[in-house]
Amino acid sequence: MFTGIVEEIGVVEQVLKGSQSLELLIRAEKIVEDVHLGDSISVNGVCLTVTSFSDTTFSADVMPETFRDTSLRQLVPGSKVNLERAMPANGRFGGHFVSGHVDGVGTIVSKQSVDNALYMTISAQPELSRYFMKKGSVAIDGTSLTIFRTGNGLLTISLIPHTQEETILASKKVGDLVNIECDMLAKYVDHLMSMGSRSSESRISLDFLKENGFAD
Template sequence: MFTGIVEEVGRIARVQPGTHSAVLHIQASTVLDDLKIGDSVAVNGVCLTVTSLQKDGFSADVMHETLNRSGLAQLRAGSAVNLERAMAAQGRFGGHIVSGHVDGQGTITQIERDDNAVWYTVKAAPHLLRYIVEKGSITIDGISLTVARVSANDFAISAIPHTVAVTILRDKRVGDSVNLETDIIGKYVEKLLTPAAEPAKDSAITMDFLARCGY
């Protein structure tokens, strides 16, 4: 579990491609503190498992499904990436609940300054926008951000200078794709409220049964 508060910007040292997978070798410093093989690290918002450690970085395997769902397939040697270790039990929840399981990608269509803030407008598919609500939370490339505006085709966030400066938002341009993870709570609520495809079988627990048992 992550919070969407990026700890540092790392850099891709090397991409080792497989037939339908890849191994990322990532240069880092801050996240290496107490990092162990088997630990989880969010790389641009994608939860990856550390498979090996080096003095100046770590490596992680990326599965076929992950490459299809996220923008990790577009990374090259030298690419900057947002990094966050999994949240410690005693840590502060500075962002929101982030699973590191990317729902899909969006495209930046507009970047504009507004005094000390920077607005990013992101085009997204309808199946993603249905879970994005104004003043709700959205994870963009692993960054926990607040949704400022939503339309039928896109949404916008307003980032403070600090967030832009310490994440790869500083490098983003119009036309760039970004990883998106929508608020996990909304997805679970929808699932629970959706009627099952198969009607439930008659239950032996009835109002009469509950009354007779003292409820």
């Protein structure tokens, strides 16, 4: 489990490519201070398992499903990546619930600077739109963000100066791909409602969710 608060920007040192897989060697500082074999680390929003490490690097494997469904397949030596360690049980929860299980890949269609903010509009897969709502949460390349505007298969996020400096998002260009993880709570509510619609005996309904504070 992650929070979407990026701890460090790492640099890809080496990429060993299979036909549908990768082995990544990533250089980092803070992330490897207390790393152990088998630890989970979010790399651009994708939960990967540490397979080896040194004082300055760690390695992780990317399996075929992750290779196909995320932007990690585009990484090359020198690529910068957002890194976050799994949240400890006694840690501060600064973002939102992020699993590291990416739901889809989006494409940046526009960037606009407005005073101290950077607006970024992303085209997402149509099936993800149901999970987007104004003021709702989304993780973009592993960064916890608030949706500023949504509609027509697009979502717009606003990056404050700190996020621009401490993540890779501001350096992304129009046309670049980003990993999208929709809000976990929205997905659970959607699943419960769809299950309820298939069962006449289910107590899950929109009225039930409103009565119990899960919907407006």
